[in-house]
Amino acid sequence: MRSCVVNKLTIGGGAPPRVMGVLNCSPESFYHDSFIPTAEIHKKAVEMIEQGADMLDVGARSTAPNTQAISGTEEANRIDAALKELDGTGFTISVDTMNPWVLDVCLKHEIHAVNDIAGFASKAYVERVAQAGIPAFVMATDYTPGDAAGLDATEAALATVVKRCEAAGIDKYVLDPGVGIWTPQRSYDDNWELCRHFDRFCIFDRPLLAAISRKSFIGNLVGREPEERLAGSLAVTMFLLQKGASIVRTHDVKETVDAIRVYSRMVDAP
Numbered sequence: 001m002r003s004c005v006v007n008k009l010t011i012g013g014g015a016p017p018r019v020m021g022v023l024n025c026s027p028e029s030f031y032h033d034s035f036i037p038t039a040e041i042h043k044k045a046v047e048m049i050e051q052g053a054d055m056l057d058v059g060a061r062s063t064a065p066n067t068q069a070i071s072g073t074e075e076a077n078r079i080d081a082a083l084k085e086l087d088g089t090g091f092t093i094s095v096d097t098m099n100p101w102v103l104d105v106c107l108k109h110e111i112h113a114v115n116d117i118a119g120f121a122s123k124a125y126v127e128r129v130a131q132a133g134i135p136a137f138v139m140a141t142d143y144t145p146g147d148a149a150g151l152d153a154t155e156a157a158l159a160t161v162v163k164r165c166e167a168a169g170i171d172k173y174v175l176d177p178g179v180g181i182w183t184p185q186r187s188y189d190d191n192w193e194l195c196r197h198f199d200r201f202c203i204f205d206r207p208l209l210a211a212i213s214r215k216s217f218i219g220n221l222v223g224r225e226p227e228e229r230l231a232g233s234l235a236v237t238m239f240l241l242q243k244g245a246s247i248v249r250t251h252d253v254k255e256t257v258d259a260i261r262v263y264s265r266m267v268d269a270p
Contacts, residue, residue, distance in 0.1 A: 007112035012207025021053035052257035059096030083109035135172035146182020198243035207246035
């Protein structure tokens, strides 16, 4: 598997599993307890890094279905304020936005990657990323986030994403199969199938992102609200590591780091 280097952090290619901590600046988030006010961003970032996060993913708008929409201006103002709190820390930072104009605001700060759930479907967005020369986490998407339903459609969408990266001259990227309920066409069973066959996406020879933290397909199975889905999230995480995930995006850094340490000890044991 090829590796992807983000601010000297190697992902994939034989590197140990990495952890991406979620810095959520959106009060509309499906997981309300994860919201971090601007005044607490720096403290939370330091806490996550001390707990073992390799990098931080900063986002300012919720992408969960049926979530209250916000304007690009509001998203830009929120993420601008959050990134100001992180400037000068030296932490490895990605920004979770699919808005080209918001990305322009982010690029005024010390960021090292983008996280685009729209799969580079926006020509303006991918051009900005290419011009900035920064790596990307790119989700399986044809036209709108998560519109690929099922294994075959997801593989095809990832193939499209790869072509978009190649056309833009972007060679540093991590693929995200896009587990989650993004559209009405997606079912909980679709997501379990993506997880069960996660290793299928290793055919692209790129690092894979596991982004399943506290998502609704887990809640549906165990009958728990987001605040009580940690155990289920860790169980899925361990399985996805076996299936080839190179980096885990999580709200729960400490617990995820501990689980990965146990997993690594088990698979590395003589």
